[in-house]
Amino acid sequence: MIPERVREDFPLLQLRVHGKPLVYLDSAATSQKPRVVLEALARYYSEYNANVHRGIYLLAELATQRYEEARARVARFINAPRPEEVVFTRGTTEAINLVAYTWGRATIRSGDEILLTEMEHHSNMVPWQILAAEKGARLRYLPFDGQGRLALEELDALLSERTKLVAVTQQSNVLGTINPVAEIARRAHAVGALVLVDGAQSVPHMPVDVQALGCDFLAFSAHKMCGPTGAGALWGRYELLQAMPPFHGGGEMIMLVTLEGATYKDPPHKFEAGTPNIADCIVWATAIDYLEGLGMAAIREHERQLLRYALGQLREVPGVRVFGPEDVEQRGSAIAFDVQGVHPHDVAQVLDQEGIAVRAGHHCAQPLHRRLGLAASTRASLYLYNTPGDIDALTRGLETVRRLFAPRTAVRDR
């Protein structure tokens, strides 16, 4: 496992909350940031802050160079064949919307089908709903089974020559399920469909190789992988990006503008209108260096061991029901659960008083919760800095929840 001393790399993890040491179990929402990332951010603003791709002076050249180096760093991290295939965005949501609004609008026709799964985050569902409504296309959904695994046996029946796109998450932000994306991509390509992978929850937690996955697009965010908020990327195969119309119009993305019209730059700059999020994209590369210093395989192994411990401990708490696969090989470390008779907001409120930060609600996956027969769930999610002690704090906190909300028998008289 990753040594416990990595916690010291994260200033925020040293906080106390309500007088108790912070137990941070919400990394699926956003990760904490190591000191090297915070320092790199300060260094950018104090040593070479300048706009990119336009200045002739030294600082502008330096900022441009670092910005493009960051792109190459991100590309290498996911084993993209070339850096120009990485488009910087605000995050996963913007990356998926970019594909929907450019490729989607140019390609999708009435009667076409887009295949999603019932476990998608709203950000990999709503953009396609908007597109389908605009174009008269049809959305279809691959369901999941009682253990939160995609019903792959139904995939071939849902795929046809009408299917133009399959958009699927590599790792569920609620169930934790790791989906067999390479297998899905292979079958989708057989009917001529493209494949977009939502990597928001997978890229931070395991080695991800776009060439091995065989997908066409991958969307992911910096802030869930020790980087800053407001930065993310769309990776796409170069010939697809080249054929796609631009997303936003403006400066930076043009070759030549006349009163009559404009010609556009090649990817990725065609999709990066306006001043980009220079600082956070550059610092993202520092976060990637940090993660690779520990090793992505080691991070996955750390989480797998911790997950196995957590699932075992949670199973011992009466009334607690964990969703998603039981087999830790089939899942990542987002652990959504239900506490019988206690609403998730109440669970999270009680845990907060113990210094434990978990998420309560629908986690931007309302259709998934409806399938589970719930309006909401509580979610604990792990990362490289979590320890068995964090899990013990969680199970102790859940005992407190159960005590407080123990069934009451006497109806009080007024």
Added chain:
Amino acid sequence: MGLDDLYREIILDHYSHPRNRGRLAAADITVEGANPLCGDELALFVRLEGGVIAEVRFEGRGCSISQASASMMTEEVRGKTLAQARESVAAFKAMMRGEASPFDDTDLAALQGVRKFPVRVKCATLAWVALDQGIEEFQQGRTAARATTEVPE
């Protein structure tokens, strides 16, 4: 700020033994309330007799605060005219803003502790916002309504 301020015994009692839970087949006012933040949903049914609220029932799913508040509300507004019920809604909202209220001697006073947990105030007001919306729609001649805590109060 402790949990005892939030989870008063009275609140937990209303949560585990909600008063007036269920549907009313012959309701004069039906209204649904929703809290988009957490996906909680609530439906209210009001039956009138001679301009007075004869019966209120609610159903739905939500946290202890939203369910207890709804349960207490059904007791509070029974026997009131629609105008009086809307005054109660205004007084409850005022109490949740920290103002004086006429509820000091009722179960509702227990919900004052929620004020220390600002995120949860909307849980407490959900049923009340829904009732207000339902009465307003009824008075304007419409019978069904949908209220949300995201509507500016």
